[in-house]
């Protein structure tokens with residue numbers, strides 16, 4: 383090592399370990415102050431980081447979005463249960479949903495193939511222009527990195543986009559309770575990304591519910 387030069391090619395990183403390295407080596411080897419030995423940055427950094435999923439972008443790229451199958455029904459039931467926010471329907475209903483309404487639903491899997499989120503949706507029987515998003519949830523550990531937004535984009539593109547030229551779907555509908563800031567933000571961000579608006583009105587007043595359930599507001603998003 384004593385006869386090697388340390389030349390640090392700084393690629394815009396100010397890694398503390400790096401600064402320490404140079405300070406330490408300069409201290410121990412006054413000669414290095416002016417002509418240090420050669421070491422590559424990337425080999426330093428890579429030893430500590432897992433190359434495969436090292437950033438939200440990489441994590442995002444590794445997510446997959448599929449049409450759910452009945453074998454996904456149990457995972458969707460668990461995601462709904464663990465959300466602690468959604469009304470939990472029977473496990474049977476999620477299996478049935480994955481059989482009969484899979485084409486208007488999405489299951490998201492993270493890089494390890496594990497179910498990370500879902501959307502259950504259906505086209506209104508009497509209003510085929512409207513795709514209703516009934517439930518959406520993302521595993522708590524996977525939140526805040528755009529997964530729900532991408533599930534919604536994926537579903538809208540699949541059901542109402544170029545992939546479905548004959549599709550009559552021209553709007554997304556969902557209902558949200560007034561206290562659910564995350565979901566309100568999710569659908570507002572979706573509308574913003576598509577250059578459209580969100581029309582809101584109470585659909586089910588709380589007096590309609592037999593069990594103290596809060597009022598549900600309809601959020602209607604025309605798709606241009």
Ligand SMILES: CC(C)(COP(=O)(O)OP(=O)(O)OC[C@H]1O[C@@H](n2cnc3c(N)ncnc32)[C@H](O)[C@@H]1OP(=O)(O)O)[C@@H](O)C(=O)NCCC(=O)NCCS
Nearest residue numbers: 465467519520525526527528529530531564565567568571
């Ligand atoms: C709602 C939910 C699906 C969002 O999932 P997510 O993957 O974290 O959402 P995203 O990362 O795609 O964020 C979508 C938007 O919502 C915003 N958002 C997400 N969580 C938020 C929160 N807790 N409070 C405020 N805004 C929030 C994000 O900033 C983003 O907006 P932006 O694009 O303007 O930045 C998730 O919080 C969840 O599963 N909640 C429990 C179930 C539930 O409430 N479902 C909706 C019932 S109507």
